[in-house]
Structure formats: C-alpha cells, structure tokens
Amino acid sequence: MAKRLKLPARTVIARDVVRSGNTSSASVPLALSALLESGEAKSGDLALLLGYGAGLTFAGQVVVLP
Structure with missing residues (x-):
C-alpha cells in the first residue's frame, strides 16, 4: 500500500501483526x-x-495523532 500511494521512505508502517496476530x-x-x-x-x-x-x-x- 505504501508503494502504491508513493509514500516517502521515511513513512512509519506498523508491523505488529507479527507480534499480535490478526x-x-x-x-x-x-x-x-x-x-x-x-x-x-x-x-x-x-x-x-x-x-x-x-x-x-x-x-x-487520516488523523492527527493525539
């Protein structure tokens, strides 16, 4: 999705599915x-x-983080 949206390389992507599962x-x-x-x-x-x-x-x- 990040590549498709052409987001910059500095974009943070959550990858916690490995730890927490679905x-x-x-x-x-x-x-x-x-x-x-x-x-x-x-x-x-x-x-x-x-x-x-x-x-x-x-x-x-899209939200602004609290």
Whole structure:
C-alpha cells in the first residue's frame, strides 16, 4: 500500500501483526498504541489508518495523532 500511494521512505508502517496476530477490529488501535509507545510515531503526526474485516469490509481515515 505504501508503494502504491508513493509514500516517502521515511513513512512509519506498523508491523505488529507479527507480534499480535490478526486481532480483527482491535488491530488498528493496537498498532497505533505500539507505534506511540515505541516513539516511532509522536503526538501531532499524521496517520493513515486502514482496517478491513469480514465480508471484505474496509475503512480508512487520516488523523492527527493525539
């Protein structure tokens, strides 16, 4: 997705699925929390949040991190 959107190389991508597995609807907030706790993302940064679920449902939004 990052390549397709032509995001810059400095873009942080959550890769916590390796640690936490597929947690369904909790995946987005868990990944965001991990990035904030690790310092990879900080308050005021822009974040593109994408999630998908059963039945090929999906959603996305751009937010300013708290």
